[in-house]
Amino acid sequence: xxxxxxxxxxxxxxxxxxxAVIGITDYAQxxxxxIVYVELPSPGARVEAGKEAGxxxxxxxxxxxxxxxxxxxxxxxxxxxxxxxxxxxDPMGEGWFLTVKLDDPAALDGLMDEAAYAAFVAEQx
Amino acid sequence: xxxxxxTPRDRQEMLATIGVRSIDDLFADVPNAARRxxxxxxxxAQGEIEVERALSRMAAKNVAAGSVPxxxxxxxYRHHVPAAVDHLIQRGEFLTSYTPYQPELAQGTLQxxxxxxxxxxxLTGMEVANASLYDGATACAEAVAMxxxxxxxxxxxxxxxxxxxxxxxxxxxxxxxxxxxxxxxxTPGVAEIFDIDxxxxxxxxxxxxFFGALRDGSALAARCHQAGALLVVVVTEIVSLGxxxxxxxxxxxxxxxxxxxxxxxxxxxGPHIGLFAAREQQVRQMPGRLVGQTExxxxxxxxxxxxxxxxxxxRREKATSNICTNSGLCALAFTIHLALLGEAxxxxxxxxxxxxxxxxxxxxxxxxxxxxxxxxxxxxFALRLPVPAAAAVAALADKGVLGGVPVGRFYPARDDLAxxxxxxxxxxxxxxxxxxxxxxxxxxxx
Numbered sequence: 001x002x003x004x005x006x007x008x009x010x011x012x013x014x015x016x017x018x019x020a021v022i023g024i025t026d027y028a029q030x031x032x033x034x035i036v037y038v039e040l041p042s043p044g045a046r047v048e049a050g051k052e053a054g055x056x057x058x059x060x061x062x063x064x065x066x067x068x069x070x071x072x073x074x075x076x077x078x079x080x081x082x083x084x085x086x087x088x089x090d091p092m093g094e095g096w097f098l099t100v101k102l103d104d105p106a107a108l109d110g111l112m113d114e115a116a117y118a119a120f121v122a123e124q125x
Numbered sequence: 126x127x128x129x130x131x132t133p134r135d136r137q138e139m140l141a142t143i144g145v146r147s148i149d150d151l152f153a154d155v156p157n158a159a160r161r162x163x164x165x166x167x168x169x170a171q172g173e174i175e176v177e178r179a180l181s182r183m184a185a186k187n188v189a190a191g192s193v194p195x196x197x198x199x200x201x202y203r204h205h206v207p208a209a210v211d212h213l214i215q216r217g218e219f220l221t222s223y224t225p226y227q228p229e230l231a232q233g234t235l236q237x238x239x240x241x242x243x244x245x246x247x248l249t250g251m252e253v254a255n256a257s258l259y260d261g262a263t264a265c266a267e268a269v270a271m272x273x274x275x276x277x278x279x280x281x282x283x284x285x286x287x288x289x290x291x292x293x294x295x296x297x298x299x300x301x302x303x304x305x306x307x308x309x310x311x312t313p314g315v316a317e318i319f320d321i322d323x324x325x326x327x328x329x330x331x332x333x334x335f336f337g338a339l340r341d342g343s344a345l346a347a348r349c350h351q352a353g354a355l356l357v358v359v360v361t362e363i364v365s366l367g368x369x370x371x372x373x374x375x376x377x378x379x380x381x382x383x384x385x386x387x388x389x390x391x392x393x394x395g396p397h398i399g400l401f402a403a404r405e406q407q408v409r410q411m412p413g414r415l416v417g418q419t420e421x422x423x424x425x426x427x428x429x430x431x432x433x434x435x436x437x438x439x440r441r442e443k444a445t446s447n448i449c450t451n452s453g454l455c456a457l458a459f460t461i462h463l464a465l466l467g468e469a470x471x472x473x474x475x476x477x478x479x480x481x482x483x484x485x486x487x488x489x490x491x492x493x494x495x496x497x498x499x500x501x502x503x504x505x506f507a508l509r510l511p512v513p514a515a516a517a518v519a520a521l522a523d524k525g526v527l528g529g530v531p532v533g534r535f536y537p538a539r540d541d542l543a544x545x546x547x548x549x550x551x552x553x554x555x556x557x558x559x560x561x562x563x564x565x566x567x568x569x570x571x
Binding site: 037 | 439
């Protein structure tokens with residue numbers, strides 16, 4: 001059973017064994033508006049927890065996508081590089097950003113679960 | 126009318142408000158040793174007529190480029206700028222506006238910048254060009270920074286044929302951006318070997334190079350691409366592109382150039398105008414402003430700034446560049462001059478420049494002890510003199526000829542370059558100028 005967790009920077013991460021898929025949340029895509037560009041790391045590159053793993057750009061803003069965990073990039077979603085609107089349409093599905101091989105399979109422990117994240121977003125107003 | 130905004134009474138009130146007695150009290154923290162005792166020896170007040178005369182006397186010490194036979198190049202070139210250029214850029218809408226980029230009221234400026242970008246892309250053979258940067262040297266340093274972003278690699282290899290001041294600007298930038306800069310020796314007339322490894326972000330070459338020689342960058346471009354590096358081509362004499370294969374056709378990934386030759390005077394070395402062009406695939410990594418063509422709500426053609434998310438006002442410290450300024454008025458002058466020339470005019474202008482340089486090179490190299498270093502050149506070449514070039518230039522200047530740039534001025538530690546003189550000719554060089562140069566140089570070398 002995969003574990004789904006969330007960050008305060010509005011990334012989601014879904015762990016299955018020693019790999020995890022990372023993307024941005026529905027709340028994040030709503031806040032950004034129409035997404036026009038995404039920049040992804042190269043497969044094989046390393047990402048560090050809390051550090052930049054990519055960039056997402058909308059018609060009105062640009063922001064960094066932070067890696068919730070440390071690990072090695074094993075795949076990136078070329079589909080959203082060609083069609084960034086996929087991130088708006090299906091942020092938790094087809095609009096995923098990257099897959100990493102986790103350094104530490106217990107790294108998700110400190111992150112929010114779905115209920116905690118929903119409460120966190122509600123607080124943001 | 127009062128020219129000074131504050132009366133003594135205003136000053137007293139301000140000092141009283143902040144609780145000090147005199148303006149000198151504000152400088153109490155500056156140690157006495159660092160202060161100048163008394164005033165600088167300048168006249169306190171003069172009438173307008175006296176000031177005008179004094180300044181005219183000072184200005185008369187300058188030798189204007191247009192007043193003597195003039196052969197100086199080395200990155201800034203004297204060309205004829207048609208009178209229409211100055212007339213048009215002095216229209217108030219263009220001359221007095223600062224960053225006029227609101228599309229609602231700046232369609233004229235935005236359209237002219239869009240045309241500028243189109244001209245730069247066509248000239249360089251590239252796919253996209255920005256709305257200009259400060260000058261060729263900063264454009265070159267920005268190209269290195271862009272290659273670093275694109276490749277995520279840490280080393281830039283700079284050709285010895287790259288203008289020494291461009292090399293310095295690149296080094297200054299790199300010092301703070303974590304890019305390692307590898308400088309090849311400046312050796313005119315010798316083929317360079319570039320060491321490209323898997324940490325090389327880019328190789329930077331100039332064409333025609335600092336010594337005026339032309340190079341075919343195609344093989345180098347292929348080598349760079351094979352190794353995953355970018356090729357940056359620098360052009361300091363943009364008129365050359367009226368005759369020379371453009372960098373884009375040789376496989377350049379980024380072109381950084383100085384555009385002063387079109388529409389702009391020597392301007393004492395600046396303001397000049399930086400040109401920057403790249404491949405469309407990497408447009409989001411480009412520095413600087415970019416004007417795009419679009420349609421308004423009624424379907425009419427219009428222009429706006431586009432892809433601004435790369436820029437400082439949106440991306441802050443993550444911006445592609447910390448320069449958000451362009452050389453708008455210089456870019457307009459460039460665009461008007463080039464539009465007046467047209468494609469046929471540009472080709473003809475380039476031919477005139479090359480022809481003048483060929484005549485000049487043939488004459489000067491015929492003098493005893495003088496030899497031409499270059500195998501090829503456009504409108505500038507390097508000569509070896511039988512005497513130090515700096516001394517020859519000083520002697521020529523005493524006799525009313527501005528004979529060129531002594532290369533040793535840029536490389537004082539290099540004895541082997543002390544006798545090398547850079548000489549440029551343009552469409553403004555007359556047969557008479559060349560005759561005078563020949564006679565005077567013969568006299569100086571005798």
